[in-house]
Structure formats: C-alpha cells, structure tokens
Amino acid sequence: MNEPNSPSPRLRIWQSWRGLGAWNYYFLLKFVLLSQGYLNFDALSNLVFAAALLFPLPSLRLHRWRQWLALPFGLALLYHDTWLPGWRSIVNQGADVAGFSMSYLLELADRFINWQWIAVGFALLVGYLFVSQWVRLTTFTVLALLWVNFSGMITPFFAHSPAATVAQNTAVAPAASTAQAAGANTVNGPPTNANLSAYLEQFYQNESRKATKFPDALPADAQPFDLLVINICSLAWSDLDAVNLASSPLWSRFDFVFSNFNSATAYSGPASIRLLRASCGQTSHHNLYQPAGEQCYLFDDLARLGFTNQLAMDHTGVFGNYIGNLRDDADMKAPLMSQAGLGYELTSFDGSPIFNDGQLFTRWLENQEKAGTARTATFFNLIPLHDGNRYVGSNKGADYHNRAQTLLNQLNTFMDQLEKSGRKVMLVVVPEHGAALVGDKMQISGLRDIPSPGITHIPVGVKFFGMQAPHASTPMKIDGPSSYMAISEMVSRAVDGKVFTSPTMDWKTFASNLPQTPLVSENENSVVMEYQGKIYIRLNGGSWVPYPS
Known part of the structure; x- marks a missing residue:
C-alpha cells in the first residue's frame, strides 16, 4: 500500500517527462534535409514517432530501453521519408540486382555516400551537443513538428518541401504546351491530390482512344x-x-x-x-x-x-x-x-x-x-x-x-x-x-x-x-x-x-x-507528370507532391 503522503502512480507518470534527448538531433537533421528538398517528409508519422518517444514513463530503465528500441523504427521512418526506392521496388528488382557483379554493387554503394552531407551532419551534431547544454531543444522540435503538420502556410524556410510547394502553386495558369497536348483533358483546377489523380485518369482515357x-x-x-x-x-x-x-x-x-x-x-x-x-x-x-x-x-x-x-x-x-x-x-x-x-x-x-x-x-x-x-x-x-x-x-x-x-x-x-x-x-x-x-x-x-x-x-x-x-x-x-x-x-x-x-x-x-x-512517365511504383507547367510525382500509390528542384 502507498503511504498517505506518497504521490499516486498516475501522478508519478505525468511527472515523468524526460524530453527527446539525442532524438532531437535526428529531427534537426530531418528538418535541414527537408528545407533543401531532400526528403518526402511524412509529417504525421514523424509527429506520432515523436509522441511515442515523449510519452512519460516513470521507470528510467524503461525510458532508456525505449530510446534504444526506437532505433530500428527511426531508421525505417528515415528511409520512408527519403526518395529512395520503396520496398515494393526493391522486391521487384531483387532478382535483377542479384545478377549484378560484385564490383558494380560496390560502385553503386559508393554513390550513396554523400561526403558533403556527412560533413553537414557532423557540423549539426557538434552544434546540437554544444547548444543542448543550455537549451531544452525538445520544445523547439515539438513546435516544429506541430507547425509542419498543422500550419496552412509554410514559411520560406520550408519552401522546398512538398507541402510548401503545393500551397504556393494553387493558382498557376495551365501551360500552353500542356493544355494543347492534353487535347480533350478538361481537368484544370489547382494541383490538389484529387485533381492530379483525375488528370492522370483522364490522360489514360484519352490515350486509350x-x-x-x-x-x-x-x-x-x-x-x-x-x-x-x-x-x-x-x-x-x-x-x-x-x-x-x-x-x-x-x-x-x-x-x-x-x-x-x-x-x-x-x-x-x-x-x-x-x-x-x-x-x-x-x-x-x-x-x-x-x-x-x-x-x-x-x-x-x-x-x-x-x-x-x-x-x-x-x-x-x-x-x-x-x-x-x-x-x-x-x-x-x-x-x-x-x-x-x-x-x-x-x-x-x-x-x-x-x-x-x-x-x-x-x-x-x-x-x-x-x-x-x-x-x-x-x-x-x-x-x-x-x-x-x-x-x-x-x-x-x-x-x-x-x-x-x-x-x-x-x-x-x-x-x-x-x-x-x-x-x-x-x-x-x-x-x-x-x-x-x-x-x-x-x-x-x-x-x-x-x-x-x-x-x-x-x-x-x-x-x-x-x-x-x-x-x-x-x-x-x-x-x-x-x-x-x-x-x-x-x-x-x-x-x-x-x-x-x-x-x-x-x-x-x-x-x-x-x-x-503530354508528359506522363511511369515505372512500377512511381508516376511523374507535368501539370500546369510544373512536375509532380506520386510514389507507391500515395499522395502527389511537387518534384523537388
């Protein structure tokens, strides 16, 4: 039984906020990549992941275990946020990749290493370690995640992100060449997900004739x-x-x-x-x-x-x-x-x-x-x-x-x-x-x-x-x-x-x-097309986003 003056277990849980710790660096790195257009950032999934890391646990041992157990999920989410091939594409191309020579596989692996971004990541790490001595960064990370999720107007810092570009392009007039090539295609509204999907469907209908x-x-x-x-x-x-x-x-x-x-x-x-x-x-x-x-x-x-x-x-x-x-x-x-x-x-x-x-x-x-x-x-x-x-x-x-x-x-x-x-x-x-x-x-x-x-x-x-x-x-x-x-x-x-x-x-x-x-290109798990003079992409049947420039 609890002693009369001891806090209840429920109160103890809500007093156990410990912050994101080193995961702040993870999100900081993502925000920088997002600002430069290198991520197809899934804002909601990242917010849910941060919430899972923040949920208060009274046991310090459980909190530390959570930090480590979250690593594979964080890496998977990071891969999901990149433009790299999805798992469907990897599975479908697996047999072909197995036929590559070892020297070619090593050559491909070397191309994935971007030394410039490794240097940027190192500089961000040093900056994070220095600033985190005095500033509680978790507050800024959570505010940034909420901002990306719920703000209708993304500021120029995120101007390269898909969400920002969609917001900026809602009133662009159709390009003459695209309209001419589309012929009977009558979809010409703002580049919403529904309009882009309707445009693609009508394109294939027109082509079928x-x-x-x-x-x-x-x-x-x-x-x-x-x-x-x-x-x-x-x-x-x-x-x-x-x-x-x-x-x-x-x-x-x-x-x-x-x-x-x-x-x-x-x-x-x-x-x-x-x-x-x-x-x-x-x-x-x-x-x-x-x-x-x-x-x-x-x-x-x-x-x-x-x-x-x-x-x-x-x-x-x-x-x-x-x-x-x-x-x-x-x-x-x-x-x-x-x-x-x-x-x-x-x-x-x-x-x-x-x-x-x-x-x-x-x-x-x-x-x-x-x-x-x-x-x-x-x-x-x-x-x-x-x-x-x-x-x-x-x-x-x-x-x-x-x-x-x-x-x-x-x-x-x-x-x-x-x-x-x-x-x-x-x-x-x-x-x-x-x-x-x-x-x-x-x-x-x-x-x-x-x-x-x-x-x-x-x-x-x-x-x-x-x-x-x-x-x-x-x-x-x-x-x-x-x-x-x-x-x-x-x-x-x-x-x-x-x-x-x-x-x-x-x-x-x-x-x-x-x-x-009209410009419409398609691989098994990706579609790229021109709409109103701009290029959009859809991966794995998901939502349309502007092609990053």
Missing part, C-alpha cells in the same frame, strides 16, 4: 524499303549535355529531330514494349503487361503489309528476361540475328559480353543486300551505354563519354554505309531512357527508380536514305510534346515507300499534325 491508321493494303506502285529502328539504352539529352555531346555532328545528319520526346519510363523492358506498341496511345505501366489490340503492335502492322520483321541486339537479352518481355508483351517473334563471330570490348554489369555495334551494323547491311529489295522492319537494341559496363579485363566502370563517343561514331559510319549502299532505308534512332548521369535531390547518379524528366527526355532522330528528293540543309525540329505514337504515325505516312521515289519532299507537311502526348 488513340490509334495509328495503317492502310489495309499497299498500292500496286508501293516502293519496298527497309525500316530500321535503333533502340539505345541510357541516352538522354541530359546525359549528352553532361559529356558535351549534345552538339555532336551526328544529330545534324537527321531529317527530323524530336526535341521534346518523352520515353515515358526509365527502364529498358517497359521502354522497348512501349516502342513496339507505338501504334496505340500511351498506356499505364500495369497495362503494358496485359494483352493489347493487334492494331497496337507497330511491327505487326508492318508485317500485315508485307514487311519481314527482324530482331538484332548487341547483348544476349537474358538479363531481366529482356528478350522474353519482347516475345510475350511486345509480340516480337522474329528470330535474333546471329551474333556469332562478333567481337566485343565491353562486358555488361552482369559480366555478359556487349558485342561491337559497328560490326553488328555491317552484318545487318550485308544481310539486307543478300536479301535484295524485300520489305523489312528491323528492331535493334543496343546497351553499350548502360551503367556499370566495363572494358574487357577491367573491374572499373567504363567512362560514359568514351562509350557514347564510340557509339555516335559507329552510328555516323553506319549512316555513311547506308548512303553508299543506295538502299531505301527509313532510320529511326530512339533511346530507351537516359543514364541518369546527373543525379538530383530524389535520386543519385545512375538510379532510375523514378522516371524523372531528366531521364525520360530523350533525343529521337529520323533519317531517310536512298531518296530522289534533296534533303534539307538542317534537320527539322519537332518541338511539340511527343512520344512513341508520333513515330508510328511517321512510319504510316512513309509505309508505301513513295517518299523515296518522289522528286520533291515537303518536309514540313510530312511532319505536320503528329500526335502529341
């Missing part, structure tokens, strides 16, 4: 030609800018260059499926792996008109079941062109060979010349620029600039060969996605879990060989927001081959009124 119209049959005077689609892994405008190759002479050789083309994804398999399904509007990531109408498959459309489909790659296609995805989800049934006897200077991140692209191009051309004038449609997939590739005999990642320069030189030589051959060829160069050479606040260099605009903004070029009409002195730039359906439409306009035999070519008319596609 689009399809390229190919002729039922070719006319009797149709001219046979070769369609050659070269799909290059890891090549975006941002990558070319980073290695000073955006002004390479190669780009001036094309007849058309798309300056605002969106790959709609940041991974190879989905990118190639989207390209091979280019004859229909853009679909969601989930629907890429569902059956599509037969009119959606570009190479099937061509096969019905007498084109023989061909497939060529500079790699085995085994990693990530890439070739299996082409067969199952893109209806690419053509046999793989022989790689026997091809040399290689590079090995992939999983140790498999990457065959010489110059030799691969030459072999394709030799095969075409043996086949005569038959109509063909060939899909090339090239991966020399993929992150983690190494020169044979080296454990160090090969320099991207050198690999990119080599590939551009090989493409340039191949274009020379095509011109000399006299063959009628429509060449389309369209990368899968970028290499993410330059990271941002959401992702380190090389990480592509989130399809950011820097990764999905890719250079696309179209060139005709064997034409009678003269070429323009400079490429025609196509600046409208575009994606794969614009390529399918261009192919449909040239499918009868008459562009090759016509004495004149109206380049402007040929490229007029191509399908436009």
